[in-house]
Amino acid sequence: MRVLVIGSGAREHALVWKLAQSPRISKIYAAPGNPGMLPYAERVPLGVSQLHELATFVENKQIDFTVVGPEAPLIDGIVDLFRQRGLAVFGPVKAGAALEGSKAFAKELMTKAGIPTAGHQTFNDYKQARAYLESHGAPIVVKADGNAAGKGAIVALDSETAHEALKQMMVERAFGAAGDIVVLEDYLQGDEIGATAICNGTDFLPLALSQDHKRALDNDQGLNTGGMGVFTPLPFVDAAQSEQIYKQIVDATLHAMKNDGIDFTGVLYSNIMLTARGPMVIEHNTRFGDPETQAFMLLLKADVLNILEFGHGKTIDPQTLWHPGSAVSLTLASGGYPGRYNSGIPITGVEEANKLDNVHVFHAGTAMKDDQLVTAGGRVLSVVARGTSLQEAVDRAYEAASYISFEGMHYRKDIAHRGLDAVSKQ
Structure with missing residues (x-):
């Protein structure tokens, strides 16, 4: 094949x-x-x-x-x-991918179907949106409707940040046509997690829940990024809550799409906030997450081709999917990321890191120059490790990262801290 x-x-x-x-x-x-x-x-x-x-x-x-x-x-x-x-x-x-490609479409579908999500208003007029911001106040989330490569959602904890984000999107057009329409969304508090499922139009195969670390710096400080690291599964989500998430969000979304005449196949990857009122959708994605996929692939025991073919009618037993234990991914980023950064910087140590047991280093933004591996992006490498426990996976990932070096390299030192805290309290 x-x-x-x-x-x-x-x-x-x-x-x-x-x-x-x-x-x-x-x-x-x-x-x-x-x-x-x-x-x-x-x-x-x-x-x-x-x-x-x-x-x-x-x-x-x-x-x-x-x-x-x-x-x-x-x-x-x-x-x-x-x-x-x-x-x-x-x-x-394309009609199914609109669930990610248009925040307004996704919000309308979820509201109509009663899928739990934050309250919101949609605007295509800057003055009207600004007036709503002034009446609503902060905190609030400002989202470009279209695809902005993961950078079109601004969590504004104060009014100044909210107004600046709205201006960048609708007036300065920082995200181009993606900001022609904006969604102003109520701020949700809680733990943000990801739920991934393989869908075949009417049914779905649940994969593991995961938690990304979006902020650039430790203790969830700094700017939002494409993802600085992930761990899976989640020790602070029990089986009953996981079932609730997949039933009330994933299954309900599939049925809502079908009611709109769309047979959704492929990946449904939902960002969810675990709030005091229960799980609520932040946004839907219609492809595998990054860096979630890296952790999934290392933890996966089954043939991934069989899993992908579930979307084309193949049957698979969820009990056969995973190795026991946990997986952790750690993003090694260029100096300055997610802001401006330099490229073409030599990278060393990847081969040595890959020799460790249950470790693999995946390339995110690299290139070859004169037979030398060099940086070619903001997120450069994804170091992934599997362990029989979450602590073992974390230790192994950071050990592997210690072998790798390039000028300006930075990464978070606290990946999976919420999971480790939950394990320590069990």
């Missing part, structure tokens, strides 16, 4: 690495891929926005199955195009 993975980050590297372990796969391509994928996949010089060229490549190479990593091609309709050309592809159609 021939497989294509579309994307170039650590999420896609993790998927390629795990797919390469499937006895059913004979060849993997990655478009455009990254240097870390080279032992497992042939890189293809096609970008994620070249939808027609990607479809033609799949036809010419007689590729049996395509896995789409990032959200942008899904929102642009790559699944619709592939299906029109009779090509098997994992992911939702």
Whole structure:
């Protein structure tokens, strides 16, 4: 079986690495891929926005199955195009990807279906939005409606921050057309977690709950990032609450989509706040999370191809999915990230880190220059470790990170601190 993975980050590297372990796969391509994928996949010089060229490549190479990593091609309709050309592809159609591509659409759907989420108002007029901000006050969350590469949601704890965020989106157009419409949302308090499920239109396969660390600095300080690290599973969420999350949010969302005439297939990855009123949706994503996927792939025992094919009708036993224990991912970032940073800085120690037991280093933003691995992004590497306990996984991840070095490298020292606190109280 021939497989294509579309994307170039650590999420896609993790998927390629795990797919390469499937006895059913004979060849993997990655478009455009990254240097870390080279032992497992042939890189293809096609970008994620070249939808027609990607479809033609799949036809010419007689590729049996395509896995789409990032959200942008899904929102642009790559699944619709592939299906029109009779090509098997994992992911939702454009109408389904609107659940991530339009915050206003997602909010309307959840409100109509009674899915628990924060109160909100949607605006396409700056003056009206500003007037609402003045009457509502802070704290509040300001969200660009469209796809802003994970940077379009600003949690404003004071009115000045809220007004500045609104101005950047609607007047200065910091996110382009994504900010033509904004959603102003009530601020939720609690623990933020992620719920990931593989969906086939009517049913879903629940994967593990996880918790990302979005702030750049320890103790949840600093600016929001694409994710500085994840741990899974969550010791502070019991089986009853997990079932509630998947029933009231994931299952309810699938049914709401179906009622709108959309058979949602692929990944539904929901950001959820555990509030005093119960779990509430912050936002939905329609693809695998990053850095969640890296931790999932290391903890996964089953053949990932079988899991992806659940979205195409394959049956799988959830009890056979996972290795026992926990997995932790740790993001190694460029100096200055999530602000301005330099690229082309030599990286050392990745091979040494990869030699540790139950550890793998996935490439997020790297390149090769004169046979030397160098930085090529804000998030550079994702160091992932598995352990029989959460503490063992944490210790192993930080040990692996100690082998790696590049000028300006920084990472959080407190990944999984909420989980470790919960374990210590059990």
